Amino acid sequence: MTQMLPADDRLIVALDVPNALAGLELAKALGDSVSFYKIGLGMLTGGGLALANELKLEFGKKIFLDMKFFDIGATVEKAVKGIAQYDLDFLTVHGDPYVVKAAKEGASGKNLKILAVTILTSLDRSDLDGALIKQGEIADLVTERAARAFEAGADGVIASPREAAVIRALPQATGKLIVTPGVRPAGAALGDQKRVETPATALAAGADHLVVGRPIWDAPDPVAAAQAILSEIRAV
Numbered sequence: 001m002t003q004m005l006p007a008d009d010r011l012i013v014a015l016d017v018p019n020a021l022a023g024l025e026l027a028k029a030l031g032d033s034v035s036f037y038k039i040g041l042g043m044l045t046g047g048g049l050a051l052a053n054e055l056k057l058e059f060g061k062k063i064f065l066d067m068k069f070f071d072i073g074a075t076v077e078k079a080v081k082g083i084a085q086y087d088l089d090f091l092t093v094h095g096d097p098y099v100v101k102a103a104k105e106g107a108s109g110k111n112l113k114i115l116a117v118t119i120l121t122s123l124d125r126s127d128l129d130g131a132l133i134k135q136g137e138i139a140d141l142v143t144e145r146a147a148r149a150f151e152a153g154a155d156g157v158i159a160s161p162r163e164a165a166v167i168r169a170l171p172q173a174t175g176k177l178i179v180t181p182g183v184r185p186a187g188a189a190l191g192d193q194k195r196v197e198t199p200a201t202a203l204a205a206g207a208d209h210l211v212v213g214r215p216i217w218d219a220p221d222p223v224a225a226a227q228a229i230l231s232e233i234r235a236v
Helices: 020-033 039-045 048-057 071-085 097-106 125-130 140-150 166-168 199-204 222-234
Strands: 011-014 038-039 061-067 089-094 114-115 155-158 175-180 209-212
Touching: 020 038, 020 048, 020 222, 038 048, 038 209, 039 048, 039 061, 039 155, 048 061, 048 155, 061 071, 071 089, 071 097, 089 097, 097 114, 097 140, 097 166, 114 140, 114 175, 125 140, 140 166, 166 175, 199 209, 199 222, 209 222
Parallel strands: 011 038, 011 209, 038 061, 061 089, 089 114, 114 155, 155 175, 175 209
Antiparallel strands: none
16 A cells, blocks of 8 residues: 655645535545645635634644735725634735735734735736736736735735746745745646646745645545645655
């Protein structure tokens, strides 16, 4: 029988499934292979917060709540303060400096780490043009947004693995986290992601955590899929 690799916090599994029941079933199936889960906005109305609490309190898992908050500062601060009471681990907000500052105020006194979104990994330059975002290469815009988010107090950023290296090289990135979605094992379908890399490449570029969803939960054998990614992580 093949030796099972233990969980590694560098792997965060995105529970992008229809509801909390399906998420809990997947987490139970993955068992000791996964220690860190991401719960996103899509599951918020399907019991996402309840699932976050259950996985944290009853199963001892770490939780990344991917809400991407964006609003006026006072509203962001109140929303983050409400989330912080649940003793979760990561929370995303948009990387605008005033949003980051408000989120940090809301998380004051708690262990909740605020991660700033730079530019979503599902977007390319044509998408930015459609949204009237200023001209420039995506990598340059991501780097600029990351630096400003760090200066505003962000504990880390969400960025494509293709931008991880340039962000890691920033003076402001010292001691900060880089969390990369858009990670696909070799040969996996891209899905709705456009700027992707393999787990090994993302880690070598300076990422601290890899977010992987569909290649695990949509696999015929999710445990085997998670184990394959763990093997690649350990080989870096």
